[in-house]
Amino acid sequence: MRVLEFGDNKAAGYCGRLFQLFGAEVIRVDLPRGRAAETSDSDEDTQVDPLLADIGRSVDIFLHTGKQRVSIDYQTDEGTALLARLAGESDIVVSDVSPAQLDRLNWSTFPGALRVSITPFGLTGPYRGWQGFGPIILAMGGYTYLMGDADNAPLTLPTHYVEYQAGQFAYTAALSSHAFESECHDIEVSMLETILSLSQFTTVMWTHQNRIRSRHGNRFEGVYPVSLYECRDGFVYINVVPTFWRNLVDMLGRPELLEDERFASNRSREENQGALDEIINAEFAKYTMAECLELGQRKYRFPIGAAMTLDQVLADEHLKARHYWRKIEVPGVGPIKAPGSAFRQVPLTLQPTQKYQGPDHG
């Protein structure tokens, strides 16, 4: 299977990454440096600052290692013709360029057995020509309103969540169409609709009860104690739904709390969260994150997670035992750990080492 991928909005890149992990031959077409106007990673200013260069290169390594890379200026007629020839030799063509650029390519008649477009708002509708990526789509799709403190600005996600989730949808739709030989030629994925399809209970809270879900910092509306607490060297998150209340009380070493009417029910715990937070904070401050995790998970058996920093996750024994990381050889840097496939066949085995070759090596 050969997959052709182009566009710089990161969704096609993630879709192509999944195809690469699947074992397909993936050809990525980049615009020549200086022509990619849709993202900052190729902006000239970002190339001169080492940190910004590393940020940009990290995305490139993550998304594109293992792909064949060619550089074609498909914004010119000559480049378009070349892209079309490559598409004609491909089973699946994935793009995340704007609808205007798709129009210029005559997308509906573009070569390729199966064309997949991932666009911010879809190929129809009044916002068809609007610009959108992560923070814009998260705002319009209801996520941003829910994240952060009630009395402060809402927060966006510091990740490419929107783009990668849309890429996952595109991969799933395209691979199923290809594998099962459907008659379809055009798959369309909307990034806004991707986010709208991933609301937790935000939409049903409105449609079923006419209530608007609001943001509460780290607290999860409706259940308590579910929040982030500080310990000696960081933070831990606990998710104490009523089933686990007794387990938490055991860890706190305060059996009298079970008889305390302020904490007798989920509702009363929520109403008295300030008092409860004081008790939890005082106890957790005695422990490190690792101790909290060990006690909470192994001894008292309730849902608790440590707010691990990325270097802690990279060194984590659990992930090491599961061979989660795949090794990538980066010229001038050496071997690094990159996230492997999120789903793998049991028994788990070492993931193959790959070499990052950068752009322009097709």
Place this chain on the structure above:
Amino acid sequence: MDKPLAGIRILDLTHVWAGPLGTRILGDLGAEVLKLEAATARGPRDIPVVQGGQYPGGDPGTEHWNRQGFFNKLNRNKRGICIDLKAAAGKRLFLALVAESDVVIENFSATAMNRLGLGYEAMREANPQIIYVAMPGFGTSGPYSDFVAFGPSVEPMSGLTALMGYNDKELRNTAMALPDAIAGVTAAAAVVTALAQRKASGEGQYVDLPLHEAAISLLGEKYIETQLTGKPPAVTGNQNRSFAPQGVYPCAGDNQWLAIACPDEATWSNFALFSGIDKAGFANMAARLRHQDQLDDAIAEFTVNRDKHELMVQLQQAGVPAGAVMTTPEFMADPQVTERDYFVELGGDHIETLPYPGSPVRFDGERATEWRRAPRLGEHNDEVLRQLLNLSDDEIQKLKDDGVIANAPPTVEQAGQR
């Protein structure tokens, strides 16, 4: 209308969010999804669980277990069967259904299926080509595999919490169990991958898909950056470390906000021209990155008395990426969402017809799904057992009499006796 997964049968044992989301996506792609539940899966009959208030009109009605909004949102296009997998006859039914299915998927704890005697080996004996996808929080092996895992407590273990917040002292969780949403979409990808591989090789497989690793995978480049730079990325609130401006800015009214992001010179020039913000001091990206706070202050001053919707439209028309921070009623009424008929109305005798989120995928311009409402508990017991397992009416009646299959939850007292 194209349905790429037509003819694929999925035995769906999932519950809560991640798993049902994954099988909803597969159902949207045309797969036949058999949702297999325990009688207690939707709570006991005599205690309506009111979490987040999700019954239509706030009314649990006489069968609250079938009226839960969260459940109905996630389980459209599935048929519902209710089997007691702890009973010997229930185990036999399950394995008989495995023999007739392509995929089994569940998101119980790592050891649950083996404790039932229904692990992969038992499934493979019933169907050598079966694909089995397990979705425990931390996977089926490794030191954390027995951890108690819910999406919100898995999230900080992925590293996301340490990246997110107003600053590194004020970290924030998404408070919406993001690993579930990630793992759900990933589960659909995993199933399709295994199906495609089986089509080529003829072999089934046992797939491990932890919420934990699914969430880490979506942070991919952050882990690489940590190694290239020698330190984890800084917590920067709504600012972007690669370009400026990016932020969520106040608008006219209480708690009204607009996201604006200018990732390149073109969008910045468009914004500066439209807003009239003095470009001096912000002449190029390096300068804007150095003075992000001042730039954000200037933008907030520009936005604070403007209507977020009007400004969003004006900025987009001026070539600036902007999006109003919307609540549910706002995005449900948004012209882009309504014109594309994104929300789908579903309902039945027991639940009012209400809009639910649709599918973000179109095949040749159309959604592939048929939009059938979520099943009542055990609604398709008879139909499925008759059609797939050729059981007679007498055999089905005996299963009912013996409590092996059900179409209503037990009371608290009955559940306690089990």
